[in-house]
Amino acid sequence: xxxxxxxxxxxxxxxxxLAELDRTWGSPPGFVGWLSQVNHRAIGKRYLAxxxxxxxxxxxxxxxxRLQLAMPENALLGPExxxxxxxxxxxxxxxxxxxxxxxxxxIYLVPLMIGARDMALPRLxxxxxxxxxxxxxxxxxxxxxxxxxxxGWFSYPPLTRAEYSPDKGLDFWAxxxxxxxxxxxxxxxxxxxxxxxxxxxxxSLNRMPLLVWSxxxxxxxxxxxxPPLMVASGMLALDRTFSTQFFNPxxxxxxxxxxxxxxxxxxxxxxxxxxxxxxxLSMVIASSARRPIFGYTAIVLSFVAIGFLSFGLWVHxxxxxxxxxxxMSFFTAASMMITIPSGIQVFCWIATIxxxxxxxxxxxxxxxxxxxxxxxxxVTGVMLASVPFDLQVHDTFFVVAHFHYVLFGGVVFPxxxxxxxxxxxxxxxxxxxxxGRWNFAxxxxxxxxxxxxQHQLGFLGMPRRVFTYLDGLGWGELNLISTIGAFVxxxxxxxxxxxxISALLAGRRAEGDPxxxxxxxxxxxxxxxxxxxxxxxxxxxxxxxxxxxxxETPVEVELRSDRRETPVTALLDARPQGRLVLPxxxxxxxxxxxxxxxxxxxxxxxxxxxxxxxxLTFGCIAAWAWPRxxxxxxxxxxxxxxxx
Amino acid sequence: xxxxxxxxxxxxxxxxxxxxxxxxxxxxxxPASSSIAQLWWVMLAIASAVSLTVVILLLVAIGxxxxxxxxxxxxxxxxxxxxxxxxxxxxxxVLLSLLVYNFRLGASLQSAExxxxxxxxxxxxxxxxxxxxRYPGHGITxxxxxTIPAGxxxxxxxxxxxxxxxxxxxxxxxxxxxxxxxxxxxxxxADQPGVFRGQCAEYCxxxxxxxxxxxxxxxxxxxxxxxxxxxxxxxxxxxxxxERGRQVFFEAECGDCHATRGAAAPAGSxxxxxxxxxxxxxxxxxxxxxxxxxxxxxxxxxxxxxVKPGARMPPTALEDAEMQALLAYLGSLx
Numbered sequence: 013x014x015x016x017x018x019x020x021x022x023x024x025x026x027x028x029x030l031a032e033l034d035r036t037w038g039s040p041p042g043f044v045g046w047l048s049q050v051n052h053r054a055i056g057k058r059y060l061a062x063x064x065x066x067x068x069x070x071x072x073x074x075x076x077x078r079l080q081l082a083m084p085e086n087a088l089l090g091p092e093x094x095x096x097x098x099x100x101x102x103x104x105x106x107x108x109x110x111x112x113x114x115x116x117x118x119i120y121l122v123p124l125m126i127g128a129r130d131m132a133l134p135r136l137x138x139x140x141x142x143x144x145x146x147x148x149x150x151x152x153x154x155x156x157x158x159x160x161x162x163x164g165w166f167s168y169p170p171l172t173r174a175e176y177s178p179d180k181g182l183d184f185w186a187x188x189x190x191x192x193x194x195x196x197x198x199x200x201x202x203x204x205x206x207x208x209x210x211x212x213x214x215x216s217l218n219r220m221p222l223l224v225w226s227x228x229x230x231x232x233x234x235x236x237x238x239p240p241l242m243v244a245s246g247m248l249a250l251d252r253t254f255s256t257q258f259f260n261p262x263x264x265x266x267x268x269x270x271x272x273x274x275x276x277x278x279x280x281x282x283x284x285x286x287x288x289x290x291x292x293l294s295m296v297i298a299s300s301a302r303r304p305i306f307g308y309t310a311i312v313l314s315f316v317a318i319g320f321l322s323f324g325l326w327v328h329x330x331x332x333x334x335x336x337x338x339x340m341s342f343f344t345a346a347s348m349m350i351t352i353p354s355g356i357q358v359f360c361w362i363a364t365i366x367x368x369x370x371x372x373x374x375x376x377x378x379x380x381x382x383x384x385x386x387x388x389x390x391v392t393g394v395m396l397a398s399v400p401f402d403l404q405v406h407d408t409f410f411v412v413a414h415f416h417y418v419l420f421g422g423v424v425f426p427x428x429x430x431x432x433x434x435x436x437x438x439x440x441x442x443x444x445x446x447x448g449r450w451n452f453a454x455x456x457x458x459x460x461x462x463x464x465x466q467h468q469l470g471f472l473g474m475p476r477r478v479f480t481y482l483d484g485l486g487w488g489e490l491n492l493i494s495t496i497g498a499f500v501x502x503x504x505x506x507x508x509x510x511x512x513i514s515a516l517l518a519g520r521r522a523e524g525d526p527x528x529x530x531x532x533x534x535x536x537x538x539x540x541x542x543x544x545x546x547x548x549x550x551x552x553x554x555x556x557x558x559x560x561x562x563x564e565t566p567v568e569v570e571l572r573s574d575r576r577e578t579p580v581t582a583l584l585d586a587r588p589q590g591r592l593v594l595p596x597x598x599x600x601x602x603x604x605x606x607x608x609x610x611x612x613x614x615x616x617x618x619x620x621x622x623x624x625x626x627x628l629t630f631g632c633i634a635a636w637a638w639p640r641x642x643x644x645x646x647x648x649x650x651x652x653x654x655x656x
Numbered sequence: 657x658x659x660x661x662x663x664x665x666x667x668x669x670x671x672x673x674x675x676x677x678x679x680x681x682x683x684x685x686x687p688a689s690s691s692i693a694q695l696w697w698v699m700l701a702i703a704s705a706v707s708l709t710v711v712i713l714l715l716v717a718i719g720x721x722x723x724x725x726x727x728x729x730x731x732x733x734x735x736x737x738x739x740x741x742x743x744x745x746x747x748x749x750v751l752l753s754l755l756v757y758n759f760r761l762g763a764s765l766q767s768a769e770x771x772x773x774x775x776x777x778x779x780x781x782x783x784x785x786x787x788x789x790r791y792p793g794h795g796i797t798x799x800x801x802x803t804i805p806a807g808x809x810x811x812x813x814x815x816x817x818x819x820x821x822x823x824x825x826x827x828x829x830x831x832x833x834x835x836x837x838x839x840x841x842x843x844x845x846a847d848q849p850g851v852f853r854g855q856c857a858e859y860c861x862x863x864x865x866x867x868x869x870x871x872x873x874x875x876x877x878x879x880x881x882x883x884x885x886x887x888x889x890x891x892x893x894x895x896x897x898x899e900r901g902r903q904v905f906f907e908a909e910c911g912d913c914h915a916t917r918g919a920a921a922p923a924g925s926x927x928x929x930x931x932x933x934x935x936x937x938x939x940x941x942x943x944x945x946x947x948x949x950x951x952x953x954x955x956x957x958x959x960x961x962x963v964k965p966g967a968r969m970p971p972t973a974l975e976d977a978e979m980q981a982l983l984a985y986l987g988s989l990x
Contacts, residue, residue: 091862091965164859170836171819171861176784261837267820268835301721306735310743332822332857333833334840337766341759348751356743358710362717363735370721380714387710391703394751398758400692400765401699403830404681407822407857473679473826475857478865482945485853486677 030546032573037129037542039597048597050134051542052123055141057438059116062141063109066148070104071505073097078462078498081491084483094479095162096181100155102165103185107192108148110285110423111234115140115199117288117430118227120438122203124533124540125221127212127549129571129578130594132205135601135636140198142605147192150613154184161185164477166278167248169259169270174252183616186249191612193238193245200234203227208583210592212532213567214551216585218312221531221554222298222305225312226291229319233284236323241277244270253615268333275326282418283322287315289426290357293379296429297361299529300376301368304555307360314353321350331402340399347397354390358383373527374448375432381456382425389417392467407477410470416463428455428508435515436522440539443519447511451504458500465490465497530555548579551586604632678853681826685852685873686845688765688829695761702750713742777811778802781927782821782834782856785863785967786943788927796886797915799930800943802871805879809845822858825871831857846873853944862966868944886934890917891988901985904978913969916989929969936990942967950983957982 039049049055076097080089089097123131131137154160161181163172172182207228211220220228248270250256257263259270290311298305305311327335327343361383370376392414396402405411428451435443474487481487525534534557536545548569552561567588571577576594581587607628614621676683684690717733724730780802781788789798804810814823816834824831828844846852849872856867874882905911913929935941938948942964946952955962957979960969974982 091865095859095862162862168820168858171859176819176861261835267837307739310739332831333835334838337762341762344758345755348755351751352744352747355747356739359739359743360735362710362713362742363733363738365714365721366717366738367732367735368721369725370718371725372718372722380718383714384711387707391707394754395696395699395703398695398699398754399762400758400830401695403832404689404692404696404826406831407859471681471826472677473681473824473853473855475824475855475864477859480865482868484677485679 029573030541033541033543033546036574036576036596044599045597047602048599050138050595050597050601052119052131052134052137053438053540053542053544055134055137056116056118056120058141059112059119059144060438062145062148063113063116066104066108067113068505069152070101070109071502073101073104075498075502077101078495080479081481082495083492084481084485084488086480089479091479092162095164095477096155096160098477099161099164099185100151103151103161103189104148105419106165106281106285107189108144108151110419111196111281112144112148113427114227114230114285114288114423115196115203117223117292117427118203118230119199121434121533122206122224122227123210124437124536124544125224125531126207126210126215127532127535127545127551128206128210129544129548130576131202132210132592132594133202134594135598136198137202138598138601139605140195140202142602143198143608144192144195146605146609147188147195150609151184151188154181159184166274167270168267169248169251170261170267172248172252173259174255180616183249183252186245186252187612187615189245190242190249191609193242194608196234196238200231200238203231204235207231209580210578211581211586212549212551213569213579213581213588214564214586215556215581217583218309219551219554219556219586221291222294222308222311222315223288223291223531226287226289226294226315229315230284230287233280233287233319233322237277237280237284240273241281244273244277247273249615253619268330271330271333272326275329276323278329279326280319280322282415282422283318286418286422287318289382289423289430290315292426292430292433293361293382294357295529295531296375296379296426296433297364298368299433299527300373300379301365301370302528303364303368304530304558305360306363306367307356308554310356311360314357317353318350321346321353325350328397328402331399332406337399344397344399348394351390351394354386358387373432374443374445374452375429377449377452377456378425378429378432381452382421382429384421385417385425385456385459386421389414389419389421393418405470407475408470409466409474409476412476413463413466413470416459416466420459420463425455428452431508431512433527434533435512436526437533437538437540439516439519440522440537441515441519442522442526443511443515447507451507451511454504454507455501458497458502458504461497462494462501463497465493469494525557530558532556600632600636604629604636607632678851679826679855683827685827685847685850686829687847688844689827690847691761691765692830695757698757699754702754706750710742775809775811776805777813778804779813779815780823780834782814782816782818782823782860782867783927784818784861785856785867785964786930787867787869788930791883794883794887796883797931798886798934799932800869800940801938802869803879803882804844804846804871804873805876806846806849806873808876809843812842812844813839814842815839819860820858821856821860821867823854824857825852825854827852828854828871833858846871849873849875849878851939855944863964866943866945866964866967868940870939870944895984897981897984898988899985901981901983901988904974904982905985908972908974908978908982910972910982932986932989934990936987950987953983953986954979 039045076089080086080094119137159179159181163177163182170176207224247258251258257265259265259267261267294305294311324346325343327340328347331340396414432443432448469487469490472486474481522538524537532549535549550566552564553559569579569588571591576596577591578594579588580590580592582589607625610625610628611622614625682693684693720730777792779790779792787800789802814832814834816836818836821834822831823834828846829842832840832842852871854869854871856864915931917933940946941948941953941956945964946956957972959971960967
């Protein structure tokens with residue numbers, strides 16, 4: 013397919029084409045140019061980096077929590093700072109770390125994996141990131157100025173209504189949570205469009221890499237799960253700011269309504285962040301075992317089944333709220349049922365490893381650690397599906413232990429497996445494997461030392477969200493062990509940072525495909541050029557870099573180099589259908605994000621600012637929709653249109 | 657290698673060494689808690705078997721793949737039977753049996769609630785951050801301590817006027833949320849006389865961590881005596897110090913929120929604060945926060961926020977003599 017035989021010495025025409033592609037897909041220099049970037053990899057990297065920063069911030073809060081609980085009647089943090097710390101820890105981990113970073117993984121990797129040059133809606137992509145960035149930073153700025161929410165990450169009213177939590181902290185929480193979901197929805201829609209319409213010729217749905225499948229299911233789940241959350245947090249904001257009474261039982265509202273709507277989002281959300289992680293595990297395991305994944309179809313069906321079932325589990329967060337037993341039994345059954353697709357995946361991974369030739373990398377170690385941890389969290393999950401058992405351990409440290417097992421096994425360890433796997437692709441540098449092993453060992457051991465004893469703390473009667481506990485309840489020793497473990501995790505994370513920084517400064521250069529992996533992102537250089545692929549690859553199997561079907565005729569897609577173009581293909585079989593012309597760098601998404609933020613921050617500060625923000629937003633959208641020359645076919649001088 | 661294994665074993669067993677305490681759910685003292693504890697042990701056995709199998713399979717798989725990597729000829733496993741047995745057949749059987757077990761247990765715990773109409777009913781109201789306890793059949797009101805007869809099912813009617821709390825005595829039963837606007841029922845029965853600790857299990861605000869209570873189960877005869885003592889007309893103060901203390905109680909505006917026996921709180925104050933009718937008989941003050949001693953009581957009255965930040969009670973500055981009189985009066989409330 014490619015022109016000259018020796019790729020290191022391109023001929024003059026080739027060189028001219030590459031230079032033109034660089035110009036077309038590049039952005040203006042300088043800080044303003046940086047702000048105006050809309051390329052999916054730029055946005056994806058920002059999501060990943062910002063998510064990592066929030067992970068560290070939430071981790072610091074976790075250590076403060078653990079220090080306070082290290083011994084009975086500790087006076088390190090008072091109740092107010094402690095309650096703020098666990099609220100911000102949970103809020104940050106769920107809303108500012110897990111969901112956005114998984115979107116970041118999708119936004120960065122999906123176009124590379126499906127052989128596209130960029131995503132379908134680059135400006136929307138940038139808007140999503142800025143919304144996330146503004147929402148996250150304003151929550152933290154408020155936190156640092158002492159306006160912390162103290163209602164817990166699921167903010168049950170009536171406690172979170174203005175009568176019981178008059179501080180502005182909860183206003184920030186309610187409005188910023190509503191606001192940030194714009195980012196999630198925008199990312200989901202883009203990912204769906206991109207995956208459906210921009211796959212390389214020949215990549216029919218049944219040849220998509222498993223990570224792409226998992227991101228697709230995640231995106232659909234976001235579309236259905238986030239609007240209920242926006243409705244709930246919007247209602248809470250209205251209750252607080254405009255004295256509506258949705259959640260006030262004294263005036264005909266209903267406190268339980270919040271819990272239903274919130275968990276209708278909240279339970280799918282857990283799987284929203286775990287599915288891409290399962291996708292990462294599938295990719296890492298197949299490439300470490302150096303054989304195609306076993307049970308591709310079974311795993312895809314498991315993703316889809318999990319996606320559907322996860323919407324029927326929410327009441328298992330509410331077993332102690334006095335609902336009718338018959339109704340709750342349905343949710344017990346559904347909660348147990350979801351174990352089956354998860355189990356199928358685990359056994360597919362085991363079969364893949366069993367029949368492979370495994371090379372033990374840090375990435376693979378994290379994947380194995382993830383499976384073990386996830387299984388241990390899964391079995392306690394089945395226990396919690398039991399109504400009588402849940403009545404005993406609900407809202408205790410047993411549950412704290414359970415969900416940290418699930419989230420470390422189902423999100424954090426897979427993400428670190430992914431970091432080690434794709435770091436060379438993103439940065440062009442290799443992470444150090446020896447440091448990596450220490451990194452894994454510390455995080456894995458630290459994790460189990462921290463959270464295993466918490467199961468027992470739950471049985472000993474320790475409720476969650478207590479800023480202190482009295483001596484004589486028998487909770488002291490286990491809490492101390494748990495605190496020590498938390499610091500071991502902390503050292504592990506620091507080691508990762510040190511590894512990443514030293515790799516960026518002086519790491520070994522990475523080749524295009526350092527692991528000998530099978531998917532398309534490894535077909536381009538590390539890091540990839542701005543346009544991802546000079547020639548759009550053709551796909552004739554599930555593992556395009558490992559084998560191709562000689563019977564399939566390759567399709568050459570002609571793309572112009574003077575403007576941003578990427579192929580459009582059919583939904584099912586990825587037959588080429590046309591070309592999509594994409595917009596270039598622009599500041600409009602940034603301004604739009606700030607205008608919408610103005611509306612939301614106005615809700616907190618002064619309702620009169622809301623119409624002002626709405627007007628600004630209108631202006632931005634008008635600028636957004638203004639006809640541009642990148643939509644015009646003939647743009648005069650080459651490359652000019654894309655950069656205007 | 658041996659030593660590492662031993663260390664691992666210790667690390668795994670360590671959490672199980674701390675196996676006692678007044679809120680230990682696996683030291684059940686009631687039929688309900690016993691059946692839930694039993695369910696746990698069954699589920700633990702299954703869960704351990706499942707996790708162990710998966711981990712062993714995973715490690716064996718890695719071992720095989722390593723050997724193949726080194727060039728040895730290792731037979732491949734048939735993936736389809738493995739996934740179907742491990743991922744579908746066995747989980748389905750195990751989960752279905754667990755489901756049936758759970759439904760039966762859930763139904764039996766619930767029918768226990770439905771059957772007992774005649775027994776003792778106790779209303780418990782969760783407040784930020786204390787527990788109001790009423791015996792509607794006997795006209796008794798108290799706080800933060802519940803006395804029940806052993807060996808008899810007791811019906812707890814729980815509610816809340818402010819935010820969501822959760823009523824939980826692990827040794828007697830699982831928890832039930834106290835949700836404003838709703839009335840929930842929990843049947844609990846202590847097997848034997850004894851003392852059990854309970855604690856609020858739903859985050860309810862600043863002092864959530866310090867919202868505990870005690871349940872004391874008495875022999876039925878002792879319980880009857882307790883009821884009689886609580887419902888007998890109050891004694892008039894017999895010594896001057898106590899009488900002086902009662903004056904201090906009202907001068908310092910304690911009586912604006914707290915009812916005592918023979919002196920209801922003013923109309924409109926509702927149940928703003930614990931009824932002190934039998935304060936001197938209680939184990940603790942501040943909803944399980946301090947032992948009920950005169951020193952602790954003095955500390956509490958002077959500055960409740962220092963003991964329990966977030967408590968609704970304001971500080972009260974008293975002369976030493978007044979404090980002594982007040983303590984004498986409070987000590988006479990039994």
